[in-house]
Amino acid sequence: MDTGKASLTLANGQCLFCDVDLTIERQFIAITGPNGAGKSHLLKALSGEQPLTSGERQSHGKCFYLPQDATNRFTTVSELLGLEEKLVALQRAHQGVASEHDFDLISDDWQLESTWQATLAPLELTLETPFTRLSPGERMRVYIEILQSQPATLLLDEPSNHMDSVNKHWLAERLKHHKHGVVAVTHDPILLDAADHILHIKQGELTHHSLGFDAFRETLLQTQARQKQQHLANRAAQKALKQAMIAADLQHQRQASKGKAQVRAGSQSKLVTDFKSDRGSKRHAGQTHKIQQAQDRVKKNAVYYREDKQQFHFNSTFRAKEKIRLCEAELCFGPEKTLNLFADTTQKLRVIGENGIGKSTLLKTLAGKLELKRGEIQRPITCVYLDQHCAWLEQGPCVLDIAERSLDTPHHNLITSFASVGLSLDKISGPITSLSGGERMKAAIVLAVQMQGFLLLDEPDNHLDLEAQEELAAMLNQLPCGFILVSHNEYFCSQLTNIKVLPLRD
Numbered sequence: 001m002d003t004g005k006a007s008l009t010l011a012n013g014q015c016l017f018c019d020v021d022l023t024i025e026r027q028f029i030a031i032t033g034p035n036g037a038g039k040s041h042l043l044k045a046l047s048g049e050q051p052l053t054s055g056e057r058q059s060h061g062k063c064f065y066l067p068q069d070a071t072n073r074f075t076t077v078s079e080l081l082g083l084e085e086k087l088v089a090l091q092r093a094h095q096g097v098a099s100e101h102d103f104d105l106i107s108d109d110w111q112l113e114s115t116w117q118a119t120l121a122p123l124e125l126t127l128e129t130p131f132t133r134l135s136p137g138e139r140m141r142v143y144i145e146i147l148q149s150q151p152a153t154l155l156l157d158e159p160s161n162h163m164d165s166v167n168k169h170w171l172a173e174r175l176k177h178h179k180h181g182v183v184a185v186t187h188d189p190i191l192l193d194a195a196d197h198i199l200h201i202k203q204g205e206l207t208h209h210s211l212g213f214d215a216f217r218e219t220l221l222q223t224q225a226r227q228k229q230q231h232l233a234n235r236a237a238q239k240a241l242k243q244a245m246i247a248a249d250l251q252h253q254r255q256a257s258k259g260k261a262q263v264r265a266g267s268q269s270k271l272v273t274d275f276k277s278d279r280g281s282k283r284h285a286g287q288t289h290k291i292q293q294a295q296d297r298v299k300k301n302a303v304y305y306r307e308d309k310q311q312f313h314f315n316s317t318f319r320a321k322e323k324i325r326l327c328e329a330e331l332c333f334g335p336e337k338t339l340n341l342f343a344d345t346t347q348k349l350r351v352i353g354e355n356g357i358g359k360s361t362l363l364k365t366l367a368g369k370l371e372l373k374r375g376e377i378q379r380p381i382t383c384v385y386l387d388q389h390c391a392w393l394e395q396g397p398c399v400l401d402i403a404e405r406s407l408d409t410p411h412h413n414l415i416t417s418f419a420s421v422g423l424s425l426d427k428i429s430g431p432i433t434s435l436s437g438g439e440r441m442k443a444a445i446v447l448a449v450q451m452q453g454f455l456l457l458d459e460p461d462n463h464l465d466l467e468a469q470e471e472l473a474a475m476l477n478q479l480p481c482g483f484i485l486v487s488h489n490e491y492f493c494s495q496l497t498n499i500k501v502l503p504l505r506d
Helices: 039-047 077-081 084-094 100-106 112-123 136-147 165-176 189-194 213-265 270-300 359-366 391-395 399-406 411-419 425-429 437-450 466-477
Strands: 002-009 015-023 028-032 054-058 063-066 153-157 182-185 197-202 205-209 323-330 339-344 348-352 374-378 383-386 454-458 483-486 500-503
Touching (some): 015 039, 015 197, 039 063, 039 153, 063 136, 077 084, 112 136, 136 165, 189 213, 197 213, 205 213, 359 383, 359 483, 383 391, 383 437, 399 411, 399 437, 411 425, 425 437, 437 454, 437 466
Parallel strands (some): 028 182, 028 197, 063 153, 153 182, 348 500, 383 454
Antiparallel strands (some): 197 205, 323 374
């Protein structure tokens, strides 16, 4: 599969990538970059699902595209493989009631069902196997095992989301050794390190890296340092040019005032004053033009740079410490085991454990969304459960509306709180659907803390780019309250301070 001079521009005019030449052979290629840079669009373009604005796509074999929401979209093996309609047509043909459309669907695939059943048998699966009892991480592992049996290039959008560390390493090995090639959109250091090539997409440009995650990260840090240096130099130049413009205006005003005063005093004729004023205006216009040209050059040389946010402002009043307690408790989903937990709302806790052990179930139980099978529980008065999609924010049209309805806080204080995490007034007053995953998570955390809610964070780093993960980690480190976190991302968790690990085991 390859693309030639491929370009993609969205309906709003944003150019995601331009003149991209990409050849995919029997290698593992990882695509990464900031949220909103166009990674998923590039993957869809490779699959043929997203039409290109210009250029061409050529496929020399079969490919299989697995979208980002795969773990929520497919409930059976046949649904994952897109075979349901064809299987129904085969069933009607065997019953003697098939239509012409059914025969068109079947084509020459009369052995489709038996072929797939033979392929799936070593995996202890059938076409009717349901995924409903599996955790998202377990589902993804089954998906990959099924797809690897096919002679196809795999196009995967963030496949390691929800996977525990063991399964991430398993996935990295499987993708690296898939004979027909893999392209995966990912922010996961484990997959990035295993990839033969890393393609970093940012502001419409693709850069290539092939020395593993550490070298890639070092290159990014060096680039950020250069951008910061250039950004600071540009800002200093803009400030100096602005001061030069002010000085030129003041000088021109002083010369004009001096000429008028001389005319009033009779020491200089109006004819001479007008001549000097005209000459001064031309000189001022020339100075202004040169300064404006210099300002245009500085703006033209401006670089993308996201300034560090070191201090956050939550405007939260003191919260009394509350107990969190589970005593001989058994969760409604997961292994049959009893849990005991004794903590309080000032602590920062991270729950770890393999896929399917009950981590998300534990958080939902503490949030009051699920009940225990048996045992005792003591919850904080206000718990806020935040999953990776921040579904909690769907209670209002925009973040500011939710904040104003939920909080007794002055308007300007709300604006300051959100601005401190990089969310402008335009962001918080616009549709929630326009916010990126990282922006949603930061907005939700600010809201929850202001409401004095105890945070239950279920894989909040999923879908976040590396910079957004770092910003979220910095924000959690400065929270004035505790939280309970579920995350499989060791890179993200290594940046958290004063956090205690709680293992869940069979």
